[in-house]
Amino acid sequence: MPIDADAPVAQAFALPLRIAIIALVAVAVTLLLRFVVSRVIRRLSRIPTKQFGAGENAKIVLGDPNRVGQRLQTFQSVLNSTIAIVVGSVAVLMILSEVGVQVAPLLASAGVVGVALAFGAQSLVRDVISGVFMLVEDQYGVGDWVELGATGTVMAAGTVERVALRITTIRDDDGRVWHIRNGEIMRVANESQGWSHAVAQVQVQPRTEITAARDVMLSVTELLRSEEPYRDAILDDPEVRVEEISGAGITLRWSVRTRPGQQWRVASAMRRRLTTAFAEHGIELV
Structure with a gap:
């Protein structure tokens, strides 16, 4: 039987090629999902809102278009971050499997380590849970002017620039940027909701x-x-x-x-x- 001299070369390039394909597919899926999220957010932002109130000059806007846009922008930011984390995690597991790492024991070990870390990272879990409730309840969004504080104190006051599951970023009137953990926020004074x-x-x-x-x-x-x-x-x-x-x-x-x-x-x-x-x-x- 004739021996193919190019076989070792092909085998040498097969693994890097498969890893490159997985990485490219992961990037393509991330960009595609972000594009879909962007299209959905744009369509939702064009949904007409209702105005309520008495009189031509005394109407109060519920579902103000600016407010709706701020909230949708916040959700878009969180969804984009979630997509990157999920797709990236799957891609890393697939690459590890390609290089010969046993993924199943790794996942089982990760589960045990995750339980152990949960006890040591209670503040992180609290930050994430608080961030979820802040987004669902629409306590504030990107572009709002807020005062964030704990009981009896004010941590910082300014315009919200970014809302993530763990951190809220605001810029005060002096131009300073504050990064505040969501779990530390006990009260919110929002100057940009309703009226x-x-x-x-x-x-x-x-x-x-x-x-x-x-x-x-x-x-x-x-x-x-x-x-x-x-x-x-x-x-x-x-x-x-x-x-x-x-x-x-x-x-x-x-x-x-x-x-x-x-x-x-x-x-x-x-x-x-x-x-x-x-x-x-x-x-x-x-």
Whole structure:
């Protein structure tokens, strides 16, 4: 029988070739699944949302398109990470099998090691479980402005940049990035869900006529609502009430419902306009 001289060469290249094929298939499956997830997320983001409320200028948006987009983006990030982990794990097991490693005993040993690690990695398990519930309950999403803290303390406050199963990443107003373990978060203050409150407080002279000052504040609010940058931001009629009366002056509190994330811009505009309006009507600030 003739001997094929190229057989040893073919056998030498067979194993690397099979490993390369497994790696390429794993990459292709990952990219395909991520593409499918991206298409599904884009279609879900185009589903029309409903608006509820009383009146043309006082409607509250439930299922705000921006909010829906933030939540879908968060789910897309988590799904992409899960796909990479699952496909990568399967590919590694197949490659180990190709190089002659017995996978079955390895999996059995991994199960035993996993049980042992579970006792030593309780904080990790708690982080992951907390992350799952945060996503399911929609406590916050990418783009939300939040305050995250434990009991009685605030860990960090800023804009959510990434939500994973174990870690939440936010950027504060100074530009610092905070990486917070989900299991350490005991309370969440979200400024970007449903609606927000724009609040401004002013202190006027004790002799000021409260009704006159209140009318000026309401008129400034109506002027803001008639302008394009703030027409869609303000959702409801403002409320002006007396917060405090003392010998130093009278403190008036103005508040109004706004769209999520618009409260600071509206409150800032209100304070700027109010200073000029009070001066025009002879109302003196303390």
